[in-house]
Amino acid sequence: xxxxxxxxxxxxxxxxxxxxxxxxxxxxxxxxxxxxxxxxxxxxxxxxxxxxxxxxxxxxxxxxxxxxxxxxxxxxxxxxxxxxxxxxxxxxxxxxxxxxxxxxxxxxxxxxxxxxxxxxxxxxxxxxxxxxxxxxxxxxxxxxxxxxxxxxxxxxxxxxxxxxxxxxxxxxxxxxxxxxxxxxxxxxxxxxxxxxxxxxxxxxxxxxxxxxxxxxxxxxxxxxxxxxxxxxxxxxxxxxxxxxxxxxxxxxxxxxxxxxxxxxxxxxxxxxxxxxxxxxxxxxxxxxxxxxxxxxxxxxxxxxxxxxxxxxxxxxxxxxxxxxxxxxxxxxxxxxxxxxxxxxxxxxxxxxxxxxxxxxxxxxxxxxxxxxxxxxxxxxxxxxxxxxxxxxxxxxxxxxxxxxxx
Amino acid sequence: xxxxxxxxxxxxxxxxxxxxxxxxxxxxxxxxxxxxxxxxxxxxxxxxxxxxxxxxxxxxxxxxxxxxxxxxxxxxxxxxxxxxxxxxxxxxxxxxxxxxxxxxxxxxxxxxxxxxxxxxxxxxxxxxxxxxxxxxxxxxxxxxxxxxxxxxxxxxxxxxxxxxxxxxxxxxxxxxxxxxxxxxxxxxxxxxx
Numbered sequence: 342x343x344x345x346x347x348x349x350x351x352x353x354x355x356x357x358x359x360x361x362x363x364x365x366x367x368x369x370x371x372x373x374x375x376x377x378x379x380x381x382x383x384x385x386x387x388x389x390x391x392x393x394x395x396x397x398x399x400x401x402x403x404x405x406x407x408x409x410x411x412x413x414x415x416x417x418x419x420x421x422x423x424x425x426x427x428x429x430x431x432x433x434x435x436x437x438x439x440x441x442x443x444x445x446x447x448x449x450x451x452x453x454x455x456x457x458x459x460x461x462x463x464x465x466x467x468x469x470x471x472x473x474x475x476x477x478x479x480x481x482x483x484x485x486x487x488x489x490x491x492x493x494x495x496x497x498x499x500x501x502x503x504x505x506x507x508x509x510x511x512x513x514x515x516x517x518x519x520x521x522x523x524x525x526x527x528x529x530x531x532x533x534x535x536x537x538x539x540x541x542x543x544x545x546x547x548x549x550x551x552x553x554x555x556x557x558x559x560x561x562x563x564x565x566x567x568x569x570x571x572x573x574x575x576x577x578x579x580x581x582x583x584x585x586x587x588x589x590x591x592x593x594x595x596x597x598x599x600x601x602x603x604x605x606x607x608x609x610x611x612x613x614x615x616x617x618x619x620x621x622x623x624x625x626x627x628x629x630x631x632x633x634x635x636x637x638x639x640x641x642x643x644x645x646x647x648x649x650x651x652x653x654x655x656x657x658x659x660x661x662x663x664x665x666x667x668x669x670x671x672x673x674x675x676x677x678x679x680x681x682x683x684x685x686x687x688x689x690x691x692x693x694x695x696x697x698x699x700x701x702x703x704x705x706x707x708x709x710x711x712x713x714x715x716x717x718x719x720x721x722x723x724x725x726x727x728x729x730x731x732x733x734x735x736x737x738x739x740x741x742x743x744x745x746x747x
Numbered sequence: 748x749x750x751x752x753x754x755x756x757x758x759x760x761x762x763x764x765x766x767x768x769x770x771x772x773x774x775x776x777x778x779x780x781x782x783x784x785x786x787x788x789x790x791x792x793x794x795x796x797x798x799x800x801x802x803x804x805x806x807x808x809x810x811x812x813x814x815x816x817x818x819x820x821x822x823x824x825x826x827x828x829x830x831x832x833x834x835x836x837x838x839x840x841x842x843x844x845x846x847x848x849x850x851x852x853x854x855x856x857x858x859x860x861x862x863x864x865x866x867x868x869x870x871x872x873x874x875x876x877x878x879x880x881x882x883x884x885x886x887x888x889x890x891x892x893x894x895x896x897x898x899x900x901x902x903x904x905x906x907x908x909x910x911x912x913x914x915x916x917x918x919x920x921x922x923x924x925x926x927x928x929x930x931x932x933x934x935x936x937x938x939x940x
Contacts, residue, residue, distance in 0.1 A: 353786050369904035377923060381787075381830035388790030397799050403786055406806045410785070413807065414778040 350382050351375055354726070360389045400699050407696065411735070564604040566629030568597045568612060570636070577634055580614035585621075665725060672720040673747055684710045688717045688745040695738040698727045706742060717745045761825040768817060777817065781810055784826060788833050795837035805840065809833050883933040891926030894919055 351359075351372050358364050359372045376383040392399050568577045576597025583590040584604060593599040604610070604624055613619035617634040677683065689706035700721055705714045721743060729736035759767075764780035767773070781788075788809055792802035809832060822828045884892055890912075897908045898919075909916045 353790070356790075366904045366907055367902075369906065370898075370902050373898070373905055373920075377920075377927070380834075381791075381827055384791040384794050384830065384834060385787050386790075388792070388794035391797060392790070392793050395797070395799075397793065399786070399789070402799055402803060403789060406785060406789060406803050407782065409803070409807055410778055410781065410810060413810065414774045 350379055353385060356382070356386050356389055359386065360393055400695065400697055400701075404696055561603045561605050562627045564601045564610065564624060564627055564629065566599060567631045568593045568599065568614070569631050569633050570617075571633040572636070574633075577614055577617070580612060580617070580634065583611050585609040585611055668724055669720060669743075669745065672723075673745060676716050676720075677747060683712060683747070685747050686710060686713060688713045688747065689742055690714065690717050690721065690745065691740060691742045692718075692721065693738055693740050694727045694729055696729050696736040698729050698736075700727060713745070713747050716747075717743075720745070762823075765817065765822060765825060772818070774814070777810075777813060780825070781813065784829055787826070788829065791830065791833045792837055795834070795841060801840075805833075805837060809836055812836065883930055883937070886933055887926050887929055890914060890918075891922045891929065894922040895926040895930070898923055 355364075355368075355372060359369060364372065372382075372386070376386050389399070564582075566582075568580045568582075569575065570577050576593075576595070578593055578595040578597060580593045580597075580599075581590060582593065582599050582601055584601070586609070587603075589601060589603055591599045591601040601610075604627075606624060608624045610622050610624055611619055612622065612632050612634070614634055616637055618637050620632060620634060622629065622632070686709055687707065688709040691704040691706045692700050693702045695701060703714075703718045703721075705711075727741075730739040731737070761780060761783070764776050768776045768780070785806060788806050789802055792805040792809075793799070796802050796805060809829075812832065813829075816832070884895070887895065893912055894908060894914070897903045897911065898905075903911070905916055905919045908914065908919050914922065
């Protein structure tokens with residue numbers, strides 16, 4: 342009574358039990374009363390009864406509708422994902438291609454520019470320091486500040502190579518007047534950038550000269566040819582052409598033709614296809630005469646295909662939990678209490694959990710006592726709903742076993 | 748990963764799915780929600796349409812209607828809302844096809860539909876009133892009176908009533924429904940007059 346007052350309508354599971362006639366009279370009464378009051382329960386119940394009458398297999402029908410629903414939902418998904426990837430790939434390709442082109446075109450200029458840029462900043466330093474010093478002298482008009490201003494120049498010299506360092510220390514040790522010392526230091530500082538300037542362009546020039554040489558190997562050409570089967574003179578598509586000792590290769594097209602870039606004269610080219618004897622050719626000319634491949638005896642029968650299968654994800658169903666094993670144990674105990682004379686023993690039940698999580702095709706695996714088997718099936722059916730196994734996100738029907746110890 | 752998915756599925760209520768769907772418009776969310784109630788929808792469709800394939804089509808059509816309706820409507824009790832949506836769809840379907848359902852007197856009785864539409868609200872009231880029906884009970888036909896007495900006062904189920912009285916099992920329900928309606932009319936007449 343409390344149940345109906347709380348207005349928790351009976352679940353569809355309960356209604357199915359009602360239709361199957363497995364409820365006690367009290368429970369039947371509860372369901373009937375709910376149905377009289379609640380149109381929704383009534384409709385569902387009537388529907389289930391009508392299905393039973395018409396001999397409709399409800400779970401079969403539901404499976405079918407479920408598949409249709411999945412189809413209805415999934416097109417949106419399927420269309421979206423490749424579209425995303427395709428556009429992302431296109432953007433990456435475009436950017437990469439553009440970058441590569443720019444890189445290629447600007448190669449000689451950019452290296453020169455980069456060299457000039459590295460030289461330029463170092464040159465103004467000694468110049469800007471005196472300017473700064475002059476400014477400060479005009480502002481403060483004190484001879485002391487001149488000394489302060491010259492300090493950066495001395496530091497510049499200190500940063501110069503050790504030979505100049507030694508020169509400076511020698512000068513410092515000498516008891517010459519500080520003004521002379523400073524003048525010499527200034528000269529030294531002026532020499533250093535000049536040397537740098539002289540060295541850098543030379544380096545830059547050598548770089549400019551070496552870069553194009555690496556990018557455009559002079560004596561390579563593109564090898565063209567056609568590959569035919571010896572007996573029938575038919576074009577052999579998909580044969581592999583590789584240059585020995587270098588990382589270059591190509592496949593022949595459907596008409597047997599191929600072209601292979603970056604081949605040098607006297608390169609050793611190997612031509613092969615699955616099931617054919619490979620051929621070695623030393624290249625002299627950029628065009629090869631048609632290459633004939635001989636079929637290998639028994640070659641095809643030796644091919645071994647190995648398949649790898651990803652295992653389906655094990656469902657972490659409610660049934661693996663302790664609550665479920667407790668439920669089973671409780672049911673077994675209750676059954677033994679009610680039927681003290683019943684036979685004892687172990688029952689192993691195999692069954693199928695279909696995509697809807699329903700249990701079907703029960704089988705008495707160990708040939709246990711029929712009464713115990715029936716009870717075990719009843720416990721399974723009555724228990725919590727199973728979750729089907731998911732493989733690639735889709736539910737699969739799966740065979741399971743469950744052991745019962747009576 | 749899987750555990751997370753699993754937990755999400757069990758933890759979400761209908762309302763969670765609804766708000767998620769209204770926010771994102773993601774059909775997968777709606778599909779998951781719909782699958783929970785699909786057996787009910789199918790049963791209801793079968794009840795009215797009496798044909799497996801028609802019922803399957805109806806289930807899909809109701810889903811299409813959900814896609815549009817749920818975007819705009821704020822639904823509080825999804826299950827009962829879904830029920831009335833399904834039912835209305837089926838009734839429309841029947842009317843357009845002009846096929847009569849073999850269920851006795853479902854459509855030729857306007858009062859029945861009217862009464863059925865109001866039942867959820869009137870139930871508690873009716874249960875209370877059942878206690879002091881008195882003479883109204885006497886106005887009922889014998890079969891109706893007996894059924895009502897056994898069901899509401901002695902709380903027997905249809906099978907037991909059928910066993911005791913010899914009424915056909917399917918008749919008991921219609922006796923009860925009609926008896927209930929007549930009682931209600933009688934009570935209302937008393938209140939007004």
